[in-house]
Amino acid sequence: MESLVTAFVAAFLCGWGDRTQLLAANLAAGTRRPGQILAGLVLAVLVSNVAAALAGAWLAPSITLRAMTLLTALALLFAGISGLIPRRQKPEAPPRWPLVATFILCLAAEMGDRVQFLVFAIAGRFGNVPLAVAGATVGLVAACVPAAMLGDRLTTTVPVRGIRWAVAAIMLIAGFITGVKALQLA
Numbered sequence: 588m589e590s591l592v593t594a595f596v597a598a599f600l601c602g603w604g605d606r607t608q609l610l611a612a613n614l615a616a617g618t619r620r621p622g623q624i625l626a627g628l629v630l631a632v633l634v635s636n637v638a639a640a641l642a643g644a645w646l647a648p649s650i651t652l653r654a655m656t657l658l659t660a661l662a663l664l665f666a667g668i669s670g671l672i673p674r675r676q677k678p679e680a681p682p683r684w685p686l687v688a689t690f691i692l693c694l695a696a697e698m699g700d701r702v703q704f705l706v707f708a709i710a711g712r713f714g715n716v717p718l719a720v721a722g723a724t725v726g727l728v729a730a731c732v733p734a735a736m737l738g739d740r741l742t743t744t745v746p747v748r749g750i751r752w753a754v755a756a757i758m759l760i761a762g763f764i765t766g767v768k769a770l771q772l773a
Contacts (some may be wrong), residue, residue: 588620590713594722597705601666601758602730604751606696607632608741609674611731614692620686624735625728627689635697635722636706643719651701655712656769662708666701670755673748676761694767702727 604607608626615624647655697703702723710719734741741747 588718590715591718591722593713594706594719595726596722597666597709598702598723598726599730600726600754601670602727603754604670604674604747605702605730606674606700607693607702607727608731608734608747609769610692610696611689612734612738612741614685614689615735620685621735621738623685624689625732627686628693628731628735629724629728631690631697632724633695634694635700635703635719636723636727637716639703639706640710640716640719640723641694643707643709644714644716646707647711647714653769655708656716657766659708659712660762660766660769662701662704663758663765664749665704665762665763667755667757667759669701670751670758674751732744 611624611628615621618624650658706719706723709723710716711717733745737744
């Protein structure tokens with residue numbers, strides 16, 4: 588259960604102001620079909636999280652608990668540093684097939700993203716792939732639902748930049764604490 592909650596909170600927090608959220612807002616504004624945007628988003632996030640969690644679970648048995656905890660600390664630090672990099676919405680032409688376009692674009696946005704690194708580390712650290720995938724998928728989709736519903740109005744209605752900076756600070760602090768604890772393991 589710990590991996591479910593940890594993955595949900597991490598993905599939900601990191602999803603704010605992230606490429607995937609801004610992409611969902613942009614596509615929803617252009618197509619006016621939030622249902623198709625959310626469906627494509629769910630599929631892309633699920634595929635990305637399954638790949639990351641399986642890789643984390645595959646690697647975990649071959650390294651020590653200390654190394655896995657340090658890997659988790661690095662994923663948190665990466666999430667924090669990545670949160671400090673500003674993201675901008677780029678206007679896109681409305682796609683012809685919103686579901687397919689959203690799947691492809693969101694999958695590309697998630698590859699190597701901070702949420703994927705966190706899912707990798709959480710699945711490896713806690714050893715529960717299904718719960719890590721479920722938590723991260725629901726968390727990231729929950730962060731993107733307002734973007735799909737609000738479209739262009741997301742950045743004017745919600746203080747995305749402030750949330751992103753606060754989450755970056757939280758991730759940096761959590762990464763530092765986790766790293767210190769990992770170095771203290773006997």
